[in-house]
Amino acid sequence: MSEMIRITLPDGSAREVASGTTAAEIAAAIGPGLAKAALAARVDGEVRDLARPIERDAELALITARDEADALELVRHDYAHVLAEAVQNLFPGTQITFGPATDDGFYYDFAPKDRPFTEEDLPAIEEEMRRIIAKDEALVREVWTRDQLIAHFRAHGETFKAEWAGELPGDEELTVYRSGDWLDMCRGPHLASTGKLDPQAFKLTRVSGAYWRGDQKNAMLSRIYGTGWLNKKQLAEHLTRLEEAAKRDHRKLGQEMDLFHLQQEAHGSIFWHPKGYLIWRQLEAYMRRRLDAGGYEEVKTPQIMDARQWEQSGHWGKYRENMFVIPDEVPNTEDDGPVVSNDADWMALKPMNCPAHVLIFRQGIKSYRDLPLRMAEFGCCHRNEPHGALHGLMRVRQFTQDDAHIFCRQDQLVEEVALFCDLLDRVYKDLGFDKYAIKLALRPEKRFGTDEMWDWSEQSLRDAVAATGRNTAEFGWEELPGEGAFYAPKLEFHLTDAIGRTWQVGTIQTDTVLPERLDASYVGADGERHRPIMLHRAILGSFERFIGILIEHYAGKFPLWLAPVQAVVATIVSDADGYAQDVITALAKAGIRAEVDLRNEKINYKVREHSLAKVPYLLVVGKREAEERTVALRPLGADARQEVLPLDEVIARLTGEAVPPDLRS
Template identity: 50%
Template sequence: MSQISPQQIKLSFPDGNVRDYEAGITPAEVAKSIAPSLAKAAISAQVNGAHWDLQWPIKADANISINTMKDDGPALELIRHDLAHIMARAVQALWPDTKVTIGPVRDYGWFYDFDRAEPFTPDDLGAIEAEMKKIINAREPVRTEVWSRADAIAHYEKTGEPYKVELVNRIPEDQDLRMYWHGDWQDLCRGPHLQHTGQVPADAFKLTHVAGAYWLGDSSRPMLQRIYGVAFKSRDDLKAHMHMLEEAAKRDHRKLGREMDLFHMQEEAPGQIFWHPNGWTIYATLQDYMRRKQRVGGYVEVNTPQVVNRNLWEASGHWENYRENMFIVEVDEEGAKEKTINALKPMNCPCHVQIFNHGLKSYRDLPLRMAEFGSCARYEPSGALHGIMR
């Protein structure tokens, strides 16, 4: 009985070279077939434009390039992603009863949300950093497997991780369910990751602060503790970033607002600004500057109502898709069978469409550029605001 030959695939490289491999080969094996030095330096791959773990199999013809630490984008993503896992492992090593949730990469670093009875303190962050460096220096391997949904749920129910059970149930049926190990610590994650913990620079990260965060951003769900961190490829890059943060703190608009008597905010008007004379002078000056720039750009200035009937918001789609983020204004009119329902505008564009619709327009009128110094009101959590910024 003849054996079936393995399926062959073609991999195309950035230099135009094309090589034949067996289907299911991993980027790590591809790198090794090119040069032992590349296999040692490899951290991940780009496969048809997607960021690919070195352990994931390639099953069809593809374009491929191998990433190393010299590739800033992939390198920083992996360093920060691995540090999220390493931090979660360190937290559970120090406080085994802590429940873990999610830890995505963000600008300059990452965060991870934890369910822990006691609040984290600044001293705790130092202890976590020290534990993380132990894990990094151990240079433990990172590995991944694809699990069935049933096995993953059974595992997390056994280990007492209810948030992970919920996340497993949220993953679409047609997506692989990947488990990653950093040493003997395991987490649900789509990847990719580095190949061992020692690839993370041990002196180029810093845990910065702790904040509260509702589970999945839902105020009806448990309040968790979110630890933030920043990370870079080198200690010098980290020092430069921390210096930038120190300088930015000196120029924080909330601090300057108090010192220069520009504005204030108070509980009776959440998310709204009481502009003082000095602040309003700056505001008006900036507005005048923008007006000049808009005129040069061919814009016309308009102004539209703050409160508009729900009929307009239904026509624009906001009522169906955005109603929970709108301030509703109900009015009882004498003799009317029903209340009149209006809403503060959360966006300017539907009102601008009404100006465009008013009267006939010719193609000669286009493009028509409208600008408005309008106020938009949105019903959002207070945590969405940072001083006067959203």
Template identity: 75%
Template sequence: MTKMFKIALPDGSVREMPEGSTPADVAAAIGPGLAKAALAAKVDGEVRDIMRPFEGDSNLALITSRDEKDALELVRHDFAHVLAEAVQNIFPGTQITFGPATDDGFYYDFAPAPERGPFTDEDLPAIEEEMRRVIAADKPLVREVWDRERVRQFFIDHGETFKAEWVMELPEGEPITMYKTGHGEADWIDLCRGPHLASTGKLDPNAFKLTRVSGAYWRGDPKNPMLSRIYGTAWLNKKQLDAYLVRLEEAAKRDHRKIGQEMDLFHLQAEAHGSVFWHPNGFVIWRALEAYMRRRIDEAGYQEIKTPQLMDARQWERSGHWGKYRENMFVVPDEIPHAPEDGQEDEAPILSGEADLMALKPMNCPGHVLVFKQGITSYRELPIRFYENGSCHRNEPHGALHGLMRVRQFTQDDAHIFCREDQIVEEVRAFCELADRVYKDLGFSGYGVKLALRPDKRFGSDEDWDKAEAELRDAVVAAGMATEEFGWEELPGEGAFYAPKLEWHLTDAIGRTWQVGTIQSDRVLPERLDATYIAEDGAKHRPIMLHRAIFGSYERFIGILIEHYAGKFPLWLAPVQAVVTTIVSDADDYAKQVASRLEAAGIRIETDLRNEKINYKVREHSLKKVPLLLVVGKREAEEGTVAIRRLGSEERQLVMSVDEAIAMIAEEAIPPDLKL
């Protein structure tokens, strides 16, 4: 008698299916429309191939294109697989390595045959054409389970040295999945965890585009061979692809490096890899944001402090950062023996062979603990909120550096709140509201809040992690943000090694998301650095340490702002708020008088008295994203008026008296937190 499995569906119904049945069989039993639409399946919460047989009674949810997140990840994974097959079809001798799905597509790393040399962008059209041929063949993607030795020998026999090396690091005895395009012995095959779609023909051949080629070291190590990485973007259909390419084109126009040069905000150069040279215009934006943030944190009850850039390596070993971040820290020898502090005995070295080392801080938290530990703190004094515009250094790889978005030297709007357990939910809730005000003040009406949960490798007990995750979750609920409107989501395994964290993901003007602010609930660092307070019972207790930032870093946040506004900043942030420019030289003296009065009113003003046509001047200042042009000629000088042109406005210029212009501009230039 055939064994039957009970398959529970999301609507609560249960279907009995014979042993050997697959999710595809269930879809077909429900109806031909679903059978055609189903791409994969969630079996007991795990995404699986739709053709993979059930192993017993199961809960089943079928994945279609309506389940966009899961569907896109599957499709992008398959496109990477098809890319690898296409490259080996037209470039024999190429070795394959790995190729994951990404946020907007996929990539795959290849080791081209030595005689062929690295791939270039010129190779992409031919590879795209071959990918479409593979898709059109509509071959099934077949999952097979092999043992490790069989996989290793297969790759050795086929000259795939990179795969053969990798497979030997997998646990011995663990089954390994291989995916074949087709059923024949000669069909293309790759080591892959899966899952995949049922066949290559499930992909839309018009929904992908290869975008570029770059170099990438095998396993990210500069000591290893350089590979060719081919990037692509992939979507469920052509309409989605076309919309993405439009966004990509718009993003190129908004590139903060390009706009930064046009507006003379900053520059980067090889003499200081990963560090920013801020020009006067760019530093105006920095100072405006810094002043704004100081007002916000002052009213929220923070105390601003400043901690050292360089600290003894022993401090980083105590905090746990030495073991986790050592390779990304800038370390220097402490050449001069240090004397004990005011009668205290010097501490014995605790780092074998590395006791006389100093390190530039990659983060501010250990320094804030040291400030907290000065003196005796009572429970009545908590919470204590320390804030610092802290300059940090991280030794990022050269290939990872990207304008203002990824740098080696950066300044965090960093703060640490030391509090009791009974204060955590209220402190996190208050931070949620503070972050909400800041992001909305800066023009971001849409954002998501996500909870990053414990990673596999972490410090601290499961009991402490249970508490910390629950406290953050409760705070978001109390703030009214654990809703679909705020994109609430929990992210398993993505917390820091010492604490879970809430993350804020901003949505910019063209729909991109940026992860910026965080707050983390940490019981580990106070324990490691022996931070205590005197509780109501007279005994010493550990405070909870909430790590929090809103911008994340000034550099990256300014880069995001540049791209969000495409350089057309709101008036309070604009480096030059207005330019007084002349139509004729007879109005030069009047233009200087107008500019002087605007400057006296606190408006950032420039004059343009060049002997150029007014249309030329308008174009030039528009390129520099100056918000307001105050145009003056003979008539304006005689009548005591100015003609105002707004950047990007199609409306006719507005003529008004100088007094009215000053009042209007001064009102508009008030930072949002200072407006009544």
């Protein structure tokens, strides 16, 4: 007779079942509806296949489509496997490598036998994937030894898989998943069968090159990307978002609006044009006013510091590969390179501002009465990002942070974090973002500091968010194990934009490590030296990336206070040229950023051109307007209604709308 085990369900009820019972069997015992809906199981927190036996007492939760995050990861993993099987069916001799799920889909890397894959191959592969799904073949988990894996893959000409299998631990449980005669090495879990996938809920999107194991010294592979969802409605919504995102692409709009450009001579750095830099200046001025009101003191620190400083801070050992380093001796053209004796002979462009801020804090004796000290800097930083990772304004090598560091006592920490959360909330709402999520990134495996320090730091951040009432589902509160920085846990703030995408921008981190490493201290009420707590915080993250987000959020149609050109005065006939100049003069006197268009072009042409440039207001003037001292005011937008108004009334409307949100009464 089989041993009986106790299975505890999410509602607290328990069932006694025989050891070796599967989650699928338990679902069927509960009811046929649940058995049909179940996709996988969470056993003591671990996601498993429904068909995997449960051998001991356990807590069991059945995963259905309602558990969207888990369900999506499962189906995307399965779509990747079906993709690999389809490719090998259609292109015999193709080798498989890896195929993970991604945030919105999946990909798989292949080594084709004859030629790289192209996007022309995708329709046939999609059709073969649908055929495999329709076969509804069971996805069966099997445990193999390392030697079995190596022998199998070598026998089938899968040299990449054999290489990877050879590096796996010999004493580890290794698994493959089989569907019919096809199999792949995989940890799982998977759905019960290919038929659990919706054949109308995926789409292959593109093909690119990728190096084996991400190393350019290795073979070039063909990577096929796809997007996968639980049903065709979700897929349609996603494709609509992609279409809308393409229209809002900040690189496309940046060119159309003449904001910035990028070029080969400065990979990862931005050439800001006057209109783009005007947006920057408006944003910077706004942030400076908010910081001044929040009790911050602004500083400016050097771009280059000695390697010994970075070594002492801990960045040299953990971050050096991402830093731009400079030898203190210029290489001789007859030699192989610069002569350096040790790390102390090197300088580095700063990748972050924090060590320099500690050095300012250390100037002079600080008392407990001086704290909190809030030190802000719009600091230009450099990070040697991989060339392939660079992406417009979103991922660059030179960037400016809206950075600040708060030095405080332990008893001040919760209040300071709460004040920061309130400040960040005001800024995001002023900039047009009403929705954001707060996530607590907890200690990583490799870290500085003691467990006691991490316990205290993490709990302090929890308490601070709770004090503001934002540790709720409304704010998407979530804890992320292992995702903190090497020196501190952190709160992350994820904005939701106009088309539902999320962007991680703001952050605040509780750091007790850097003040210790750089010997920062203050004199306490007891007359003894104490270490301050150092809060690393940013709201925008970087100006470059945040402006890119703003461009896409507003689709280039900025609120008037941020728009680089707020109005264009366009003439219908040349007889109105003199009056148009009078209008421009009046607008400039009122502080409105305006341009005049006197070209001998039809007014419809001018309207289209300035609409493409996303100018908020077009002020059209002809002979009649000149005689009556009026303008035809045309707001940006296809459905905008034109109004003929007195010039003074138009100026009053525009000046009221152009006031930055923090200056409005």
